[in-house]
Amino acid sequence: MNLRIPGPTPLPAAVRRAAGAEVIDHRGRVFEDLLIRCSNRLREFYQTQSDVLVLTGSGTGGLEAALVNVLSPGDEVLAVSTGHFGERFAAIARAFGARVTQLDVPWGQAHSAGTIAKALNDNSGIRLLLTTHNETSTGVLNDLAPVAELLERLGSRRPLWLVDAVSSLGATDLPMDKWGCDVVISASQKAWMAPPGLSFLAVSERAWERIDTASCPRYYWDLREAKRYARKGQTPFTPAVSALAGLGEALELMADEGLPAIVARHRRQASQMRSGLRQLGFGLLAQGECASPTVTAALMPKGLAATDLKRRLLAEQGVVIAAGMGELKDKVIRVAHMGFCTDQDVQASLDAIEAVQRTAQTAGTVSTV
Ligand SMILES: Cc1ncc(COP(=O)(O)O)c(C=O)c1O
Numbered sequence: 001m002n003l004r005i006p007g008p009t010p011l012p013a014a015v016r017r018a019a020g021a022e023v024i025d026h027r028g029r030v031f032e033d034l035l036i037r038c039s040n041r042l043r044e045f046y047q048t049q050s051d052v053l054v055l056t057g058s059g060t061g062g063l064e065a066a067l068v069n070v071l072s073p074g075d076e077v078l079a080v081s082t083g084h085f086g087e088r089f090a091a092i093a094r095a096f097g098a099r100v101t102q103l104d105v106p107w108g109q110a111h112s113a114g115t116i117a118k119a120l121n122d123n124s125g126i127r128l129l130l131t132t133h134n135e136t137s138t139g140v141l142n143d144l145a146p147v148a149e150l151l152e153r154l155g156s157r158r159p160l161w162l163v164d165a166v167s168s169l170g171a172t173d174l175p176m177d178k179w180g181c182d183v184v185i186s187a188s189q190k191a192w193m194a195p196p197g198l199s200f201l202a203v204s205e206r207a208w209e210r211i212d213t214a215s216c217p218r219y220y221w222d223l224r225e226a227k228r229y230a231r232k233g234q235t236p237f238t239p240a241v242s243a244l245a246g247l248g249e250a251l252e253l254m255a256d257e258g259l260p261a262i263v264a265r266h267r268r269q270a271s272q273m274r275s276g277l278r279q280l281g282f283g284l285l286a287q288g289e290c291a292s293p294t295v296t297a298a299l300m301p302k303g304l305a306a307t308d309l310k311r312r313l314l315a316e317q318g319v320v321i322a323a324g325m326g327e328l329k330d331k332v333i334r335v336a337h338m339g340f341c342t343d344q345d346v347q348a349s350l351d352a353i354e355a356v357q358r359t360a361q362t363a364g365t366v367s368t369v
Pocket of ligand 1 (some may be wrong): 061113132134136164166187194
């Protein structure tokens with residue numbers, strides 16, 4: 001099977017072996033070494049001096065953990081949404097009592113620092129800024145560098161900046177400290193080539209100060225406890241031990257390849273996927289610079305619905321892709337080139353799509369007009 005959905009992504013054989021090994025004591029020495037090693041490796045990819053905490057929970061759990069720790073009910077929040085996952089980040093903030101101003105960018109486009117600047121100027125009470133680095137529902141990579149510059153210019157008036165990097169970190173350059181991000185969240189099943197079940201959070205000094213004074217209730221996600229335990233190579237509660245064993249192996253593979261090579265590979269495969277799909281008659285939702293290096297969202301050619309193509313690809317070719325989300329459900333397919341992916345995997349997905357288009361045409365499902 002060729003798993004090409006934007007997470008969970010395929011696992012290298014060494015990762016599968018490690019994740020399938022006997023479970024170990026999470027209060028023992030071997031686990032302690034594993035957790036510390038993972039955290040140190042993650043820090044290299046986050047490009048940060050801060051501790052990177054490993055939590056047991058999916059990416060959404062990581063987003064919620066970030067919010068409940070820095071938020072006080074009634075806080076003004078600016079949530080920049082470029083698609084489904086931006087909406088989710090905003091919805092979590094609302095669920096915990098934030099007063100959210102949602103800046104909606106049309107799906108398929110990237111946010112602009114100018115509009116964010118205006119929204120921050122219009123409301124000087126904003127205490128938190130939420131952005132999505134890679135919007136997985138639309139295949140858009142938002143450029144964070146101009147946002148970093150904007151926030152630097154605001155000086156002491158700058159809000160705390162939370163970045164959803166669930167489907168970008170590990171595949172893209174995100175220098176957390178240089179850009180002054182305050183909490184950056186990612187998840188194991190995306191570019192990290194690891195099993196689902198873990199989320200990662202790195203937290204700036206400014207964010208730790210806010211965490212101490214924030215009044216939102218928290219228990220399972222209390223990052224102060226996670227930090228206290230992490231210092232001794234443990235987690236407060238039972239962690240997903242097997243997923244962590246897989247992650248440890250995956251991070252070694254990633255360290256061997258190196259971040260610059262990983263970033264270059266993702267860019268190369270994204271353009272391979274984009275030009276291949278274009279040749280097959282698809283449109284591309286994200287245009288130009290903002291095209292995601294980890295997932296491509298392609299507009300369906302006339303006559304075939306995305307859900308139909310997805311179903312046929314699995315049945316006829318053993319290739320698993322995703323359809324669109326929300327308003328894009330039947331309009332786009334999303335094909336991932338995220339994490340463990342070779343140029344041959346990309347070509348195989350394109351070949352499979354072409355084969356299904358041919359059979360669908362022969363069967364008269366697709367109109368040629
Ligand atoms: C950008 C982004 N944020 C958040 C999530 C939610 O992560 P999870 O499904 O692991 O809860 C996803 C998952 O696809 C995502 O792509």
